[in-house]
Amino acid sequence: MTGASPAAPTPKGHQRRTALLDAAERILVSSGSAELTMRAVATEAGVRLGHLQYYFPARSDLLAALLDRVLVASLGRVSGLTDTDDGGIDVTSVLDSVLSDHDDVRLVRLFTEVWSMAAHDESAAAAVRSFYAQxxxxxxxxxxxxxxxxxxxxxxxxxxxxxxxxxxxxxxxSGVIGSCSSKTDSRLRGVLLGLLGGRAGRAEGCDES
Structure with a gap:
């Protein structure tokens, strides 16, 4: 016998989760991964620790939800370009959409802090591995x-x-640790386009089975 399916989050529950994730993101970006504690997130969000733990029992759950939110947002932008009635896909437009994440310095800083956490915390590393696997x-x-x-x-x-x-x-x-010339950026785009199946570059060394 199977159990009942979990109830879908209510609109209010979704808003509360979003507010908690926003608080965690602000701490990561402005103060760094060392300051991301459950108590700090609760304080930043203006709620009791027990309230935070109701939605996210551990810091790893909070981190996994943050990464999932980033992935869903990015895939949502791409799906609008790939779900076409005629089946035609502009690979260049898809690549441009994915690369637009690099224009968001806040997002890039978020990931640098997440990577730092993953290097020292196995539960954080597990969340990051799951994100990249997806x-x-x-x-x-x-x-x-x-x-x-x-x-x-x-x-x-x-x-x-x-x-x-x-x-x-x-x-x-993004300019977080340096920059690249327009020529280098153009070459990078060509390689990425080739990997996706576009015509601007070749996926050298990647097609050996």
Whole structure:
């Protein structure tokens, strides 16, 4: 016998979760990962610690929800470009949408703090691994749809390289730790486009099964 499905969050519950996640994000971006404690988030949100723990029992749950929110927002933008009636997809527009995340310095700073947490906290690392596994799966799905003849190993390799390039280049394209020339940026776009199945670049070394 199966149990009853959990009730869907009420609008008020959704608003409360959002407010708590916003508070956690503000702390990460403005004060750094060392200051992200459950008590600090509760104080920032203006609620009791027990209220926060009702929605997020542990800091790892809070972090996982933050990452999920980022992923959902990014995929939501891309889905609007890929869900077309005629089945045609402008790969360049999809890439531009994904790269637009680099324009959000606040988001890039959030990820630098998340990476820092993952380096020292196994529960944080588990949340980050889950995030990137989902991210890579969605990229692989897109590549497979664009290039149905590619072997599975090549698809996975392209997806992994795409995500690695995206995450590393974010630090430079956002200006958080440096910058890149327009020529370098153009070359990066070409490589990323090639990995996705566009025509501007080649996925050298990624198609070996």
């Amino acid at each position: 991210y890579m799966d969605r990229v692989a799905e897109f590549i497979r749809n664009q290039s149905p003849g590619l072997p599975d190993g090549a698809v996975q390799s392209r997806a992994e390289v795409f995500v690695m390039l995206m995450e590393g280049s974010a630090l430079f394209r």
